[in-house]
Amino acid sequence: MSGFNGFDENFSLANKTALITGAASGIGLAIAKMFARKEADIIAFDKSSDLSELEKYVKNKGRLFMGISGDVRDKKALQTMVDKAVNDFGRIDILVNCAGVGLIDSALELREEVWDLTMDVNVKAPFILSQMVGKTMIDKGGGKIINIASQAGIVALEKHAAYSTSKAGLIMLTKILALEWGKYNIRTNAISPTVILTEMGEKAWAGEVGERSKKLIPAGRFGHPDEVAACAVFLASDAANLINGENLVIDGGYTIT
Numbered sequence: 522m523s524g525f526n527g528f529d530e531n532f533s534l535a536n537k538t539a540l541i542t543g544a545a546s547g548i549g550l551a552i553a554k555m556f557a558r559k560e561a562d563i564i565a566f567d568k569s570s571d572l573s574e575l576e577k578y579v580k581n582k583g584r585l586f587m588g589i590s591g592d593v594r595d596k597k598a599l600q601t602m603v604d605k606a607v608n609d610f611g612r613i614d615i616l617v618n619c620a621g622v623g624l625i626d627s628a629l630e631l632r633e634e635v636w637d638l639t640m641d642v643n644v645k646a647p648f649i650l651s652q653m654v655g656k657t658m659i660d661k662g663g664g665k666i667i668n669i670a671s672q673a674g675i676v677a678l679e680k681h682a683a684y685s686t687s688k689a690g691l692i693m694l695t696k697i698l699a700l701e702w703g704k705y706n707i708r709t710n711a712i713s714p715t716v717i718l719t720e721m722g723e724k725a726w727a728g729e730v731g732e733r734s735k736k737l738i739p740a741g742r743f744g745h746p747d748e749v750a751a752c753a754v755f756l757a758s759d760a761a762n763l764i765n766g767e768n769l770v771i772d773g774g775y776t777i778t
């Protein structure tokens with residue numbers, strides 16, 4: 522069938538290079554590690570300079586590693602990383618926009634600085650980096666872009682004015698890139714998790730608010746970073762070559778009602 526070349530049923534990412542932002546902790550770290558287990562070479566970008574544990578892990582798996590610390594709001598740092606990645610690895614096959622901030626407050630109290638920071642990190646930076654990497658993917662014949670959004674981008678949650686708006690924007694950006702870049706063999710998809718038990722998730726949903734929220738999830742529990750990483754492996758793999766502009770929701774059924 523035209524355009525279909527089969528795929529590895531173990532979802533291998535062998536011979537692929539993946540660039541992951543926010544790779545120093547939580548979901549991004551789990552994605553980078555699982556990608557390495559699936560034989561991808563890893564480029565990790567994070568504002569934290571603590572990428573040494575990940576470097577050791579990736580190299581132990583026999584994969585190549587490049588770690589760069591910087592802020593996703595720093596366009597120059599992003600361009601330097603993309604240029605270096607293409608120079609050293611030849612190409613970027615997979616981009617995961619995972620770096621994000623989750624600052625919440627009531628709509629009446631939310632400060633303008635928090636709004637701006639949230640939009641800059643959660644929506645603008647994924648756009649700028651996708652544009653930079655997208656150009657290199659077009660040159661090299663295609664690729665996969667995965668944006669880590671949130672269930673908060675689909676349903677309204679109290680105190681989430683900035684965060685939910687940013688993630689809803691990221692979901693729509695995903696669809697636009699899918700629409701415009703599908704013809705270049707680039708597939709762009711989002712993943713929208715429920716509360717995931719990372720540092721960010723545990724802080725935001727500790728105590729009573731978390732217990733109440735878990736009762737609203739038909740599956741009755743929050744998620745683990747590896748469960749999000751598994752979704753990313755699938756979307757990054759050749760098995761997902763016809764999935765484009767989708768938002769893969771991993772929420773135990775929270776948003777179905």
Ligand SMILES: NC(=O)c1ccc[n+]([C@@H]2O[C@H](COP(=O)([O-])OP(=O)(O)OC[C@H]3O[C@@H](n4cnc5c(N)ncnc54)[C@H](O)[C@@H]3O)[C@@H](O)[C@H]2O)c1
Pocket residue numbers: 542543544545546547548549566567568569591592593594619620621622623642669670671672713714715716717718719720721722723
């Ligand atoms: N944990 C959850 O419950 C949950 C649920 C849905 C979606 N998400 C999304 O998943 C992504 C990862 O979240 P997490 O829970 O792993 O959080 P985390 O705080 O554990 O990890 C976020 C990473 O992003 C990095 N980062 C933050 N701002 C940055 C910047 N300006 N430049 C470069 N790096 C920066 C941090 O240093 C950190 O390593 C975020 O986009 C978040 O919105 C998280």
